[in-house]
Structure formats: C-alpha cells, structure tokens
Amino acid sequence: MEFHEPAYYKPQWVGYRLLPFRLMDFDGKKLVVNEVGQHLLIDQEVLDQLVAHRLAPQHPVYEDLKAQHFLTDSDSAVPIQLLATKYRTKKSFLADFTGLHIFVVTLRCDHSCHYCQVSRVSTDRSKYDMSQATAERALDLTFRSPARHLKIEFQGGEPLLNFDLLRFVVEGASDRAARDSREVQFVVATNLAFLTDEILAFLRDNSVLISTSLDGPAPVHNANRPRPGNDSYEITISGIQRAREALGHDRVAAIMTTTRRSLENPEAIVDEYVTQGFDRIFLRPISPYGFALRTRHKTGYELDAFLTFYKRALGHIIELNRGGTFLVEDYAAILLTKILTPFPTGYVDLQSPAGAGIGVAVYSYDGDVYVSDEARMLAEMGDRSFRLGNVHENTYEQLFGGQQLRSLVADSVIESLPGCADCAVQTYCGCDPLENYVTQGSTLGHRPTSQFHYRNFEIIKHLLRLYHGPDESVRDVFWSWVTNRPVSQFTPAML
C-alpha cells in the first residue's frame, strides 16, 4: 500500500474569516491588536491583502496572523473559544468587585508635602481621627464585598498617628476573615516618622506591609516633603532600615512622586532606589488633586517633560537590569503584563471599566465613602461629586449599587468611549473619569486633549518600540518584569 503525497492530506484552503482587531500607524508599519491584546507589526501591503481576503496561506505572516487570532481558516469554534477564554481572563477582576478598601484613619500629619493630595491638618487636631464606630461600620461594608482576597490599606494624613484605630481595624478584619474563610492583606502607607517598637511588633505579628514615600536622594526628597527639621529623608531611610529589621526586607515598599525637582534627576532617583535595596520603583506623575493643585507652581510641569523624564529613567533601569541588577519599573510592568499576557493586573487606575468604586472604595475618617482616593481629595477641596454616601447613613446597596456609581462606571467603559472605542491599544489602557472631570470638566473626557490619554498612549508606544527593537536583551528584561524573576533565573526554554 502506498500513501499519497503529504499535500493530499492537508485540508483544502478555502479562504479565511477575519477575527476582530484594531489598527494604527506605528513607525512606518501597521500595529494590529486583537480583542484580547495580542499584537503584530505588519506592512501596509500585508494589511491591505489581509482585509481584502487576498492574503495567501504561504505568506510568511499568514501563520502568525492565524496563531495570534487575527484570522481563522477553519469552521472550528476553537479560535472563538480561545478568544473568549482570554477575554474572560482579562476581565476576571470584575467578579471580585471591590477588593481594595482604603481606611483613612486620620487627617493628622507632621509633613507638608507640596504634592500632597490630602488637605492634611496638623498633628494636634484629633477631631480628624476615625472613630471605632465608623471603623466598625466600614468593616461591615468591606466584608459585604464578594472578593475572597481583600486588601485593606491604611492612609491619612499619617495613619500611625491613630495607631489604636489601625490596630482595631486589623484585629476586627482578621477575625471576620477567619470566620468567612477569606484572606485579607493589610498595608499601611506611612512616612515612618512615628514608628515605635510596639508598632513594629504589631505590624510584624499581623503581617502588615509598609508602603512609604521615597522621592529620591535627600535634596529631592526633602525639598518635596518638608517637615519641621527638614529631615524627612533621614527619617525615611532610618525608618526603612528599622522596619526591614523588624518585618523583613520584602515587607517594606517605597513609592515616589515625580515633581518638577525630579525631572533633572531621573538616574539619581533610580540609583537611590537601588542603593536603598529596593527591587521595584514606580515612576508616577503628579496628580491634579488636592494640595498638589494649589502648589502647582512648585510641583507642576508639562506632560512632555514628564515623558522625557520617564524615558530617561526607564532607559537607565533597563541598563541596570542588563548589568545584572534586578529592578522593576512597576508602571511598565503593569502595561507589559497587559500587552504580553491575558492576565489582569489588579491596578485599578488602568482598567475598563475604571476601578473607581468597583475596584476600590475609600472610607474617610468621618465615615464618608468615596469611589477613590482622588475623589476624597476633591471633596477636601470642596467638590463632593464623587462621594457615594456615609457609612452611618447608607446601606451597602445604596453605596455600591446606586445610580451614582452606575453612571460613573458607564462613563468609564473605554470599549464605548469616543476615541477609545477605535483605539488600537485599547486593551492595554484604561480610563480615569475623575481625572477627566478635574482637568476637562466631564467624566467622559475629551480624548484628543486628555493628558491621561496622551501620557499612556506615549508610554505604551515607547514600550512597544523598545520591545520590537533590535536588542533582544530588552525583551528579556521586559519578560523578567512580567514574570517577576531576574533574567538570570530564566530557563533555556524561556530564552
């Protein structure tokens, strides 16, 4: 018996159907991105043939387009099922609803940071502390969330100035979590100025993570974060060391805020993080809220200046990684996770619909409930448009199921927003209806003049440019951030 030639057994090609994708010009080519974020760079000619159904199966790009779900040439439902699975994965954060609950335990603070988005009061005004009754009620609401994994973050002012209340919430939440068979993670955002051995012991025994601010080397940090004695940097560094000794090295994280003073010092700021033993840095721009708005003459800058700063800092970080220092830029890591994987990131400021109210809720010291920290900051400036209600006056259903939140969510579904609906990089991006409201006068926003759009669009393009550049080591660095392991730990199969 003889077999036919292999070609005899190949299914007859009868053409292909397009699967959903969006496109844009990208450095002389076309960037095509499908509904779940898979992307390719193709020539104009290939695009023309593809959409005209004239692309031959022998074309070198054909199999890539098929494998990445831009076309299908069979009647099988598998491509649709795979896309649906990835789509569901990307949107899986919706099922948990509100996972992050921020407790603003006090407005008191000893710092006067120029960019502070909180209208903080001096340390001796205890009427700005959260009461136990308010905390108890906020816990009731927190545990109405369907999320199996909750995160409670303590903010202020300086939360350690109301440590007793913090302890009350941690103990109460832990008890409830144990009863509900849920997990709860605690984080305290602190300037470390009020650490005591008692506080550190409690944080250690209850697995509370510390998040502190480190804006860069001393001149930058102290200029941004004045306090009596002008020693914020020294206090922060000694606090970090002390906290690490008590809690463990990886239990202390730092974040920075970029101000005008930061712009000339990207490399120095990055090096400071390396010197202090951090393996992550989050290059954040300043937000247009709270005291930051009032001190804009000190802290504000044009967006292009921030993007220049960001690209310089990112370049330096990539070089450090190539030299063997594992340092992750968190914002890039979030975007790269969205670009290179179908997995959600949990980052509420870059998702669709926006995380305000549905991913995060803020319980202020007085019981007022806000859709985000930015909403609280707006309220401190006299605009309570994004206050959902009060823990003592409203039920869970009224707060989280009411028309106010539903309208906000509807205005932040980028799949239907003007400009975003057609955008090629839609799946990598998100929406900030509050930033739209503050900067443009409406939660819907105007994309062509939106700083949120411009900032994220430029950073996404920059990352794509680097990823598809000639240097493969950059791709290795990026994958090390996505997988959170140094390149040196990659297996041969991963390289």
Place this chain on the structure above:
Amino acid sequence: MVELVLDGTLYTEEVIFRVCYWFTNRCYVFVERRGPQEILVRLSRRDGAVALPVIAGEFANELVNQRVRDGVARETRHVRELLVAQAFAEATLNQSSNASPPEG
C-alpha cells in the same frame, strides 16, 4: 483654513466624524453636507505649531485608516459580540456564601 471635499461613497459619516474628533485638539473642525454624496470638512488651525497642509495630509491618511477600521469592525462585529457573550456567559461569579445578608 483648508478644505477637504469628501466623497460620501468612500467614507461614511461615521468614519468622517471619528476622524474629525481626533483633530479637534489641533484644529477647529467645520463639517457641512454639500450634496447627497459630498461632505465638506474645513480645518482651521488652533495653534501655530503645525502647518495646515500637513494637518490636512494627516487627516486624509487617517480617513483611510478609519475606513479600514470600520470595515474590519463591520465584518467582525458578530464574532466580537459572540466572544464577549461567551466570555461572560461562562464566567463563574464569586458569590461569597458567607457574605452578610442584605441590609434593611
């Protein structure tokens, strides 16, 4: 000011307005129907950064891009609706059995 006379048989109103939208940061955009198959778009510069002929050229190229997007979107609309519907239909909602009962 620069004027573009657009053939309504090549570009739908939806395509034209989607492109116009993206140029409203750099131009004042005036849209006028000239006839059953003719739409006039006038672009007036808002700032002095970029010359109008350049903007007009970018506008024309973006019309082509938008038309391709529109074609792909129309052709794949049902597939997109199907995969989104399938994604959410098969999602397992995380209903907490220990959640507190509704209030009041």
